[in-house]
Amino acid sequence: METKHCFHCGLDVIKKDEIIFDGKSFCCNGCKTVYEIFSLNGLTDYYAFESNPGATPLDINGRYDFLDNGDIVKRLLEFEEAGTAIASLYIPHIHCSSCIWILENLNRLNVNIRNSQVNFHEKKVRIVYNPDDISLKQIVELLCKIGYEPYISLENYEATKKKVDRDLIYKLGVAFFCFGNVMLLSFPEYFEVEEYWLDNYRGFFRWLIFALSLPSFFYAASGYYISAWKSLRSRMLNIDVPIALGLVVMFIRSTVDIVFDLGQGFFDSLTGLVFFMLLGKLFQQKTYNFLSFERDFKSYFPIAVTKILPGGAEVSVPVYDIVQGDRLLIRNQELIPVDGILISKNTAIDYSFVTGEEALIEKQSGDKLFAGGRQMKEVIEMEVLSSVSQSYLTQLWSNDVFTKKDAKNYKTLTDTISRYFTPILLLIAIVSFSVWVFIDVTTAFNVFTAVLIVACPCALALSAPFTLGNVLRIMGNRKLYLKNATVIEQMAKIDTIVFDKTGTITTNKKSEIYFEGEEPDHKQSAFIKSLLRASNHPLSRRLYDYLPQTNLLPVEDFREITGQGIEGVINGFFIRIGSAAFVGDDTEVSSQTLVYISINRNCIGRYVFTNSYRNGLSALFHQLKGKYSLKVLSGDNEGEREALSNLLPVNTQLIFNQKPEQKLQFIENLQKQGHNVMMIGDGLNDAGALAQSNVGVAISENVNVFSPACDGILDASQFTKISYFMKLSKNTIKTIKMSFTLSLLYNVVGLSFAVTGKLLPLTAAIIMPLSTITIISFVTIMSNYYAKRH
Template identity: 70%
Template structure:
């Protein structure tokens, strides 16, 4: 260990101020204290990821006393319940793997913190804690004490977190200014003009060029040196190592040329190289930001919520049309898309989306409800406090608790290439340098530098993320909303597709309904009010079919998945659901999909549904049957079997009377036989099957029910596009592999010119960002081209 540098933060230690502890040097008591904290809690692995990763903690005594104010804390919290508070804090100092590691192990430093997740790109940490065991102020003080002081703005907290880092812009500006002036000052030497004033002041101009090169070398290119140093310290050679080495070689060689009068050196090439590489980096960042914005903006849940108008009517509205002050109706199993105030007498909310724990929380009128909760039980009403936050809902959907482990072939390929790329590149560069040094010293340095620059695999690294990001954006526009990019590759591997029937291949809006039995108008009022709280496709269709009735408050509501509803209203027990559930003895006589009703254990009759299948169903299945094994799983009886047999390809397997657990078991069996299964369901009765499948797609049709286990949500009007989406996923993967080939071809051709001495470092610096632009343009064109294919 270098004893002149602080073991914790890496700053130089003055001899008089040096603090020795545990045979290590520290620059101040703060750094020593942080090390002691980590050491006492068995967290010294923090220093294994990177040498001197920490920051010196600042004195914050009294700075965060305002966090004792409950109103201020409530403003900062994302989620607030009795035993669970969640807060997202912006931490500017997050910069490396050590930072991530320690911030995701905060529970070891302070009791009361249950989990903490880092978003490295946004420099944010999301902390879940128990308010009775710790407080937000204590957490902030803990973070500050270990060198990770959060940024908190009370005036505009949301905007305060979005600090714009213009460092790269400044570096490009400096590099461009120096590059332009160096090129102007170098023109006389390019043309070897013999003129008195040039000969007289040649040395002055060379030293002026040297002075202009200094800011470029030390400031503009500093990021490459830091990255290369960290890479070498961690034992992993990243692509910045050869780039930094090439810049240093050019600088040293140029200094030697000027000092000994050999020439003006390569400062013009070096400045141009740094400028064009930084320009390429800016382009890459902007493309990522564009995709991130598009993804965030388009990734709202394509679900509807029922809004109660001022005149008492119930109308469906899209979630992004919800405004503050609106009154919403939330049914059983529906997701709360916004924060609001409970109007109904009481409610039971499941916040497993937010906390990962499926323990219902009882709420009473006037209590605050948080977005992401799921209503359990009878229908409730709430008033909206804030409009929907699309990014927040997407974040809940992407919770690690609900992620599937997907093998990403393209990522494996990229990782393998990256692992060996830099060592091989360095070997080629040194071998070529060793060969040319005995022939032409100047050319040897040119060759060495050009090789290090031209072979930069930035385009290779950008290929997969940009392609998949663009495909996610295009699929979102076509109303298929995927959870993340790996789902696209999983879709490309699918060989078996399993469909639910009711609400998936059938349309809830167009079913013909007939009633068989005897029921009074008073009993219909009760039935309609019970159905009001259910989100099952048949319940919703029947609710819309029955005539308008006065609203009656339910005493009890219980919906059993795959069976039916049990409710108590005005002292009467109402049972709605399958024949077996309501106790109908002549179940064998039923030939159609039916909803049965009994009141106070007296059978009243059943509503039969003559299903209208989705438009284009026959052609959709015919297209899919050419490439996939198809199965239809239904919880209904076999009444529709004959009709489906006529409609669907003869190889389609039809299974009826399937309970939710049987659907899950069927998919698991297919997977045991090596099948890659995509499940398409309604997200309510099929949650287990969606979770078990390799790809789970939930059909959304004017219903605010959503399963966290699904990998994608498809708007029901796009059902016939399923074959297109599967082909598009396969074409996306083809685009990635073809782009890999183009990128590697760039490197091979560039290296062949560089090794033979036919490529200057400046040209190599221009070619490098051009290769990135070429790849991005190619994948953009191809993904848009495939999107237009039917």
Template identity: 70%
Template sequence: MDAKKCFHCGLDIVPKEEIIFDEKSFCCSGCKTVYEIFNANGLTDYYNFEVAPGATPQDIKGKYDFLENEAIVAKLLDFNEADTQIITLHIPHIHCSSCIWILENLNKLHSGVSSSQVNFPQKKVRIVFNPEQITLKNLVHILSSIGYEPYISLENYEERKKSVNRALTYKLGVAFFCFGNVMLLSFPEYFDVDEFWLDEYKGFFRWLIFVLSLPSFFYAASGYYTSAWKSIRSGMLNIDVPIALGLVVMFIRSTVDIVFDLGSGFFDSLTGLVFFMLLGRFFQQKTYNFLSFERDFKSYFPIAITKITKDRKEESVPVYDIEVGDRLLIRNNELIPVDGILMSDKTDIDYSFVTGEAIPVNKKSGDKIYAGGRQASGVIEMEVVNTVSQSYLTQLWSNDIFTKKDERSYKNLTDNISRYFTPVLLVIAFTTLIYWLFINVNIAFNVFTAVLIVACPCALALSAPFTLGNVLRIMGKKKLYLKDANVIEQMAKIDTLVFDKTGTITSNKKSTIKYEGTTLSQSEEQLVRNVMHGSNHPLSRRLYEYLQKGKNTDAENFIEVTGKGIEGTVEGNTVKVGSATFVGQPKDESLKTNVHVAINGEYKGKYVFDNQYREGLTELFKELSKNYELKILSGDNEGERQALQELLPEGTELIFNQKPEEKLQFIEKLQKQGKDVMMIGDGLNDAGALAQSNVGISISENVNVFSPACDGILDAGEFRNINYFLNFSKNAVKTIKMSFGLSLLYNAVGLTFAIAGSLSPLTAAIIMPLSTITIVSFVTVVSNYYAKKGKKNTKHDKYHILSQAA
């Protein structure tokens, strides 16, 4: 009788040690305990994703006592505040969907865990927990008790190098050795010349070939069997199922031939098949690594930060140029890009981007502040203690907290096609096998195997990832930095574009400013400038640069009311800057952009802005209006309606006096009408609208406007190329469809020859990686062609505009 399997871990149960609980069999008390834990907390769905997915928990008494040392714990934590700590743990046992499910439901095992997020490829889990309710040591014990003991190495923990997985290389080496030797020993069979054989040695060499094929069949090809078995158990047939089936059929057929002395079998084809398939997979892996689709933080975060030089001057530097010991200036609402020490007297830090908690944390001089926080009270100075992590900002941008809540039913093209591919292929293969069994039994199994191999949809599966990955890379080089490849597919579906006005279609660098009212003294101008120093709003930054430079004094009691204005106390003087009503005046009926000033309750006057629109705005909107509905949303008054109507195409909808929450509601209303909306804003007052839109793009102009709410960051200098990026995204989807057509054409031609019996399994194995090379080359060349073609058109339009102006 077959041995009973443990319900939890799947290991064979020794009859004398069997433990029966809840009508289920367990191999030990550890596995039974894990089941009891899951059962008591309503987590038995764990066993629905995979059969026996667990691991037997190990005895860890005293193993993690070092986690009681606060100094050690501080080194391990990614984030450490009074009631929130975040740690990323490496858990080797993560291997299936059940693992992901249980580890992302740790909050059900202990209320002290706020959230947990699994990185499946790296076998890591990021856990947010409350240290007042659960210590790190207790958290590790809980993980160990359910069979997910983390690997914690104190030595070089922070700079642990990525381990290189050489399993594929080893398997390829074994496959090559077996293939070469089997081919050599098979030569006499090919020539079938009596002089090559003595009957007494023929059997010996055939069995030697059989033995040499075993490492190739059982070890080198093991990945295909594992993948196929998991897909069958999950009910979703993947592309490895027909490959594994073909290998098994060929091995059994060949073994039968040798055992009954019917011939030498097809071990040469079998080992060759395994070698060439692994060679193709090795090629895919190397090519993928070469193209480097994994986003590099240096390319994807063009945000700048203000560095204070030794002579107390301010200069903007790229975020990745920050070094330990640098002094940084962080303005209101700016993101803190690195860990550091607060040098200012006190401040409030909003860590909602990291923890999801919106309550600001109070900090005083000398306290440590963490990357990912947003400055919430004026301007501060900090000293850098850690440089920018190569993955931290990317993790923050992709945090589940900022995942858009409207679950779209969108499925990519690969899923829609591959879903039916394997079942159809299996039906064709078995039909062909039955047909050939009635014609020629010897050929039947060869044909069956060739059909399974030649129709392998590897190239089909790679079409979309390689195309989107290459497009993602090209867009990054052209300074549109997207959160992930799915954004490209969403951009291709856009039919409505909504633009913010201030800081988006207007330039922060070019504008005429004049003052109207009671003349301000130089000291009063300095008061206004120092209050402006703490704000990141486009008008504040422009006015700050416009006013005469002098000694910077931090404003106390700094308050910035979104959409209204800012207030602060400088050297005992209360300064208010913003709308007329914000400074205590009647509503300004002027149709221009104004910033009003009041000092110590006395109204002084206003700064009048003559906005300068971005270069190429008119031409851009003219091109966009051919394919998209265009709308302008602005928090300003209607002073520039006439100017915009003259600049922009007829039919462009202009909406003014919009508060941030009204912008969000406007986007939501469009979506309810069935529109796919792209919002382009400055990332400050538009965070809600950016998050609500189908695609949210934040404009970056030499300020730290990084917002996790957006799907992409566009360098302001590339604003005129928005139409190019939208067309490029459409061409990317077109490229995917063309590559699908090419891949399916290859499969159709290959199947025709295989079904007719004109294609050997070995030839099919050689053709398969060649088809992958063809598809990868095709999508790379075509996407690069579209990139250059679109750029040429953009430049042509620019020169055409200049000639018209001349």
């Protein structure tokens, strides 16, 4: 059977529901409406760039009423002044060039929008409008109407205007400018030919070089002095100490040289050094704009909630303004932002967001509701027990790990080496000075400075940034996105890997489904499939995908009873699909997810959903087992212990029934025993453990949707490659160590010139770029080789 795809959103079109408009077929009215809006405004080019680029607009009834509240709007705006306002909205659906085009042509849909600009990587649209003509609410509603619903969360409410940090680029620009000009001007001196005009203008050239090196020395390199000073104060010798020392000595010696007309100085090497080192810094700084590694509950929580005033009126108030005793109105699918007591008769809450378990929990009037649950039934009323910051879920974030994280100082490999490097360097300088001082005092000073100049660990300082930066990109290409380069070094040190179960080693996508009872025949399964089509419940969707393709039949009297099931009449048969109680079967306690089917009030059996494990899980664990101690943590009950222990290597530790705090403590205990722990998890329930672990990696089916705060995000399709990434991180460290040896060799060569008092500016000018280039090419080749080898 040929299935048509919706012209707007690309979903399959069901024959019965097909809407033909303007010669195109649409899957639903929503999609057709969007097309209508676009064609009325002459924007059908939207469909020319990319086929089926759209999204079905969702019902927004009242969801953005909070944008009537001036305070909230003010916080969301980037800029506001009489007649002009700028709003930056995050729109998750942005994914192709059509999206960019339509969002940048918003002013053709509504003339009051002055202009709009998309940042594709950040999935943001920046809209400039006149608040007197159009309100933010109208803009948001317009976006929703065309299927581009912005995501507004509590995070936006607090967000301080992020300042773009372009410091490094400016510094790099200055450094390059100085380097290039100084290099050109020092060229004549390299050849030292006794020419008339050269002798004549030597002073002019030298002072010009001096002037040009000033911005490089004082501005571009300023970060190194600050970092060196800080590390000296905390009594740690990091790599910036010998660098800063080298730079300062180089500058002073060169200045003295040209003031007393002793030589041309080392300004060319100085500026070159600063430029190359800044380049290394830039290279290491690979950021993934579309990912965020710092998320906490705020990016999930709504920004405002409906409060019921004593008189019965409903108003939207910011979540932070809720106090104990307030009455709140929570609609279907809304998140409960604070702990409270249910006032309405009953409801069902989905806590999967907090616990990772996908099961609805029934609540009766008077029961306590915890923040973070999603309300799955009709509108409820609740009374607030505690404010947002004191709720159960949010208290997890007041745990020390979330604040400690920033201060956590990790000592990198470079820093460890420089702890020995700096004292040795000073020792060599002093010894050679004291030897030469008996022979010739002037040479002694020259030698002393030359040692510090030539040993300035430029190549040493560059090896780590270039290797790590390169590997960061390699991993990014293979869909492991790391927060920064240090994470690679930490990965290499891991000895224990802890996996979360639900969502991490199991996948929700491909649950195994089988039927218990009288297997439905072809006709019956067509009934079930047709009925399921109308429901949006996750289980319905999964069962729908599982059932074989059939001709879909029209459903009459369809009803969805939230939290229980769906029912409808097809060809005169009354079909019910849902929980045991709903269908009329005896309730049976089971660890599995069950969906019961009844036809004409006669239960024919049930579908069993088993959690299915990711492909290659067993192989991955067996690859890892020799090198790492492996553990599986789960928030679920022990139902699957047996299945798991059959699948995984024998010494894998399985721990069940773990609450989020317990997971965190588990990791902490391991660390106290001296282990370096890597946590691989997915949900918010792992957030504490991810933050506590040395390396926290979040698994994500779609890296564009939200994942908790972590050090790295791994695309779920690459799950089996974890052992490859671990190996790569170890080889990276090996590469860095090799290049350290190489750069130390250069230092020895340079030092031998320096100690014997023969260091000419020309030698320095050759050794410096030569060592830099060899080191950079060496680490690039080596890390690419290791990346390809597996």
